[in-house]
Amino acid sequence: MGYNTKQKEQITALLRSANGVHMTADDIVSRLSENGISVGKSTVYRQLEKLVEQGVVRRFFVEEGVSACYQFIGEDGGCREHYHLKCSVCGKLLHVECEYLDEVSTHILRHHGFVISNEKTVLYGICENCR
Amino acid sequence: MGYNTKQKEQITALLRSANGVHMTADDIVSRLSENGISVGKSTVYRQLEKLVEQGVVRRFFVEEGVSACYQFIGEDGGCREHYHLKCSVCGKLLHVECEYLDEVSTHILRHHGFVISNEKTVLYGICENCR
DNA sequence: TTGCGTGCAAAGGTTTTGCATGGCA
């Protein structure tokens, strides 16, 4: 799985600690820099690429700028099996483990012939706190 | 609502005629060029921006390349009220008018306190034909 | 020591912007 470097640890730690909120590659560079940790931007992109591949981090296009947003989703990989709700206001990601919603995928398959990918799908809207 | 120019009409007409399939800004320039219509790329971007604002066209980030994809969704605004399924293979967008799925929004509000935005949400997966 | 990871700078793309010109109303 590659070497363990200071940079890799710091990037992962930052994303993990921001659990529930996304940030851009630039954000990561500045946040680490504020804490006195200097990391090259290409290193950040390269680590993010790996983390996304491993399913630890998820990449979003949240519209705002043009830049991609990255968000920690967990190291266990369970996120392929449930739906995600993302609040357009605060940016938080809610993981929904819900039997009723599991049936939705079945319904869409049976009635609309379409196989949902929970890995790629995000339901956007506004969360309880932001209303 | 601005002037009616030849370019604006051509861009809208092309997107409308490709209903169900998305294209990039570059695609639009080449497709029009093939038909002997020359339109500057910045004009295409500027018109797309307006069309997206008006809700006539939808902007997707389909991951693959880096460039955004644009797709005609209709001039009536009815698309704010139903779910959309987008096939990751062929790129087609399915508009789903379905009572069962309408209930899903209600369920998510009642049980998870979250208001779904059909305007922003897209369910990704694989359609019947592509399986 | 081996070879992956890092950082810098440059390259590669996409999208936006400034400005003079053209065309709709």
Next chain:
DNA sequence: TGCCATGCAAAACCTTTGCACGCAA
């Protein structure tokens, strides 16, 4: 005629890549 739209080129951005050097194992 008054103004918005267009086109071109340049600028602004984001992301990727090449290469020499550093560091983990």
